[in-house]
Amino acid sequence: MSSVEDAPGEVARRHRQVQLVVSLIYLGIPLVFLALVLWISSRVSPFNWQAGLLPLALLVLGWFLRGKHRYKPQRWAGAGGWFGAITGVFTAFYSIVLDINWLATLFLPAALLGAILGIGLARYAVRVLLDPLIPELADTPYELIFRLRGLRLTTLGIGTTAVTIRGPVLLRTKSGQTPEDLARTYQLSEISGVHDVTLSGAERLKYPISLPFPPIGTAGPAVILQARGEDWVLPTDHGPVITQILNRRKAA
Incomplete structure (x- = not known):
């Protein structure tokens, strides 16, 4: 897979804009946190430099996590929410010195408020990356996550080497559930076929992972994914483009 900077113009533009927002989440929020704490500390005597240790630690953590999460959009909202919430609660508490x-x-x-702002930045970055969805994203290192239509809280994740169909997280708390019950992962090399189809909405679809709610039949595009002798019919409004992305990543 070629470097994202070498991708076509639209993909490279999205990449630059997305990574700017990702940097704001992982580095910008801790820097704002540090600036607020230092400003508050400068208003009292003696200067309390120890108060800057927490935002500095958050900045170091953000630097580390940014390297691990920069191509994983599913991680951005969690980081933005936690970083924003920590900044808000500590800054409010620390203002008592004034x-x-x-x-x-x-x-x-x-x-x-901090959590909302952090999550908002993450959602904006995901929207910039995926809207509108284009096949050329297959040539990037981003892990792409799509919600499936009619399957509440169930997602299709397309990585650079594997594909995962994952059911709702709430099932993980149920006794007797194994990882195979909750999700199914296939290496791209195990996929024997990917096709886009159109559903009428009357089809009865069955899935080999546990679902807390019965699938709701909906008309529209879908993806047929064949792997290990299993056929998945995955309803998604982006069926034709996702089919192209899967086939391009499989062939890479």
Whole structure:
């Protein structure tokens, strides 16, 4: 797979914009956190440099996680939410050194606001990457996650070497469930065929992973994925493009 910077113009443009937002999540939020703490510390005497240790630790963690998560859109919202919430709650609490006690009582709204802003940045980055969905994304290292129509909380994940169909996370708490019950992963080399079809909505679809709710038949595009002798019919509004992405990654 070629470097993302060598991809066609539209893909390279999206990549640059997405990575700027990802950097804002993993590095920008901790830097804002550090700046706020240092500004508050500068308003009192003596200067409390120890207060900067937490935002510095968050910045180091963000630098480390950014390298691991930069091509994993499913991780961005969690990082943005946690980083934003930590920034909001600690900054509100720390403002007590300025004798603004009422501001410290707003730590919960501050945490919520920070989480919303962080998650909002993540969702914007995902939207920039995937909207509109184009086949050329197959030539990038991004892990692409799609929700399946009519299968609540079930997703199709397309990585650079494997494909995963994953059921709802809530099933993990049920006793007796094994990883094979909750999700199915195939290496791209194990996929024998990928085709796009159109469903009428009357089909009865069965899945070899556990689902807490029965599938809802819906008319529209779908992807047929064949691997290890199993045939999956995956309803998705992006069926034709996802078929192209899978075939391109399989052939790479």
